[in-house]
Amino acid sequence: MEPLTRRTLLRTGLLTAATAVAGTALLTGCGSNDRAQAPAAGGTPRRGGTLRAAFAGAGAGETLNHFVGGTALDMVRARALHATLGDLDPTAPDGVRYGVLEAIEVDAELRAYTLRLRRGLTFGDGSALTVRDVLWSLSSPADDPASLPVYKNPASTFDFAGARVEDDHTLVLPTLAPVADGRLLLCQGNYLVVKENSDFSPNVATSGPFRLVEFAPGEGCLLERNEEFSHQEPADAPYLDGLELRSLPDSEARAGALTGGQVDFAHDLSPVTARTLREDARFTVTSTEPPYVSGLFFRMNLAHEPFQDNRVRTAFKLAADRQAMVDSVFFGDATVGNDLLSPGFPDYAAQIEQRAFDPDQARRLLREAGADGMRVTLTTGPETPGMVEVATLYVENLVAVGVDARLEELPAGQLFADYPAYARLPLAASYSVPTPALPLYQMSYGGQNPAALGWDRPDVDELVATARGTSGAESAEAGLAAQRVLWEEGNTIAPVFKPFTTAHVPGVAGVADDLFAQFPGFSRATLS
């Protein structure tokens, strides 16, 4: 092979595109679709079997340390190996279904969270699982620059230095400021309990539904049922004898492995692949529902004229033909966005009216602002399926309202590669991962965050802090007010939320019961 050059990069990009197009032709078809993946069929779930599933991984650099490994495979493997604190569950009393925790109590001032651990939990080596392991699992990523931002996030809400271990089963976490949604923050499904001071080697004792048998970075891992895992309902789960997770970076390859009978479950399929598989009676295609959806959005840089003028920002929002994007790019299997992130989460302002597609009003506003005919380049890249296609349609929408808009598509992996350069773009594409609205605002939008491309509104920051720091009506009003400002004056156009689409053979059931739908778990899955 030749040394890495721009040509290699372009070739890689072309290859990806060509594979995407050509791979679809290889998928045979006629079909079934099942949006709400059925749980295990009635009666006693079948025990046994080894389920084979394909996910996007990171190659030979894959690691058992999920604090630094950001791929779907890393997260799914980690959730199989390590027990979770809890998962979001809108039907549960606290809005969460607890894992190793029995309960989370919040004091009246919203300044201290008491985490109560279930009794009798152990790691695979027989040692007791205590709140010291919980504390270490939550706090240690903040000290490691390489940790993913999502794992550093609790440190921006809780004062871990001031944490008190009252006994093996009780941990008190003070907050840095009053916080009402701490339960939602801690029980999102991605905070797992790792043995204190773990080095994440294959021999480390774990506490999840499965135990590691074999780990081959870049190829996959083989897991077996953890017979000691008994704290979840139903008590006889997990049902699978084993789980084989395979690393396949390409969506078409994952679909090919499924249709070729090499795996039973394929994760994160492109819209075209999903549509083809839906027409194939041999497979069941499942798409996640909000809140487990990913927003495709564009951000206007407030450092660039004329985006400082809210009439221009509003025109850019009104110009987006959201339904056409849902229909054309995702064949209807996506949700129209309302320029606010996190639909489906309890703190999302669902009561704000849906933004209309109004090109006439957009033209009028642009004329009023003296911005008709303005020139702008929208920069995007194939970072997630559908991202480039949605951007392409949006540029056409902008052209239709009189904007001299162009599209710049960067090769895969390049859009966010130089973040300071990204933050200087006048109009940039991005995507969101499912996170509650208010913590997401604080993580990536408020406080002059570079990711917000010039958004600097201390009044909105204050509203969000109030919403998170109070409860009941006061919290709801502040949250709604903050999101109202974002909707009216924000610099984000969020036209589409796409689901995470998976496909599996009919014998697979119970995956949806694991709740963390974007990165499916198998602790309740069965295979027949």
Place this chain on the structure above:
Amino acid sequence: MSWGAFLLRRAVALALTLAALSTLVFWATELLPGDAVSAVAGPSATEAERAAVRAELGLDRDVLTRYLEWLGGALRGDLGTGYTGARPVAELIADRLPHSLLLAGLALLVTVPVSLLLGLLAGGRAGRRADRAVSAGVLLVAGLPEFVLATVLLWLLAAEAGLFPRVSLVPLGGGPLATPEILVLPVLTLAASGVAVGTRLVRAAAAEVAAAPWVEAARLRGVSGARLAARHVLPGALAPAVQAFGLVTGALVGGAIVVETVFGYPGIGLELQQAVAHRDIPLVQGIALVLCACTLVAVLLADVAARALDPRRGSRP
């Protein structure tokens, strides 16, 4: 020139070329848009956090210092540590390279005899119908990008005929040879490209030899067909053909990037593709350097073999 002097000269040339290529690899990756800090620190990182990551990765030092350190490390077999997973790059490459060498080796086993056969057939009948047919066929295959070839083979032999797996999943805990059927389509794709290039080069050499006076003399003595090709054309064409196969081997290793990606085969090509996507610069540099070294070694071995096979060598001073 003696064998000792020949080998020494070639070894020095290889080392100098590799040194030049290493410089090119390092500076090319330096010129890539983006930096590892963004990949590691994430989009919401403050300038202070970015500075901490930059220092952690050693990127706060000047580029010349980093280059000399990288070069010194490479000479000791230490290619640094990958950003993804924080594993030594040399270890990552050692995991993946054997998979790719296996593919390239098997592809070469197909490429060499088929190219020789077709090249001799076409070269020995230059300008005639067989030559035109072979030349048109290999030109067609040579003109097809590898991902198109791979897709056609996938469609025909996996999707339609169901003869081979669509994806080359290596069994966990075993090597690729534990399930040899996963190798067939990637090897066929690589070999098809190799045969296309190899046949044209062998054909050119064979056509030149076929016009030589000693071949003409053999023909006048009534020697023809396979006997003429094997006894009179092949010995003269073998040395340039072997050199051609050295180049083909380099192309086969390079072709692995495309083929491994299409088939999901966990070799060094797929690894490079992912390293680029994740902006894992030390891994990109390491893999690029190793692939350059593989190509140069293949060319060197081909030169040695060509010299050994050259029938005129005995008459040289």
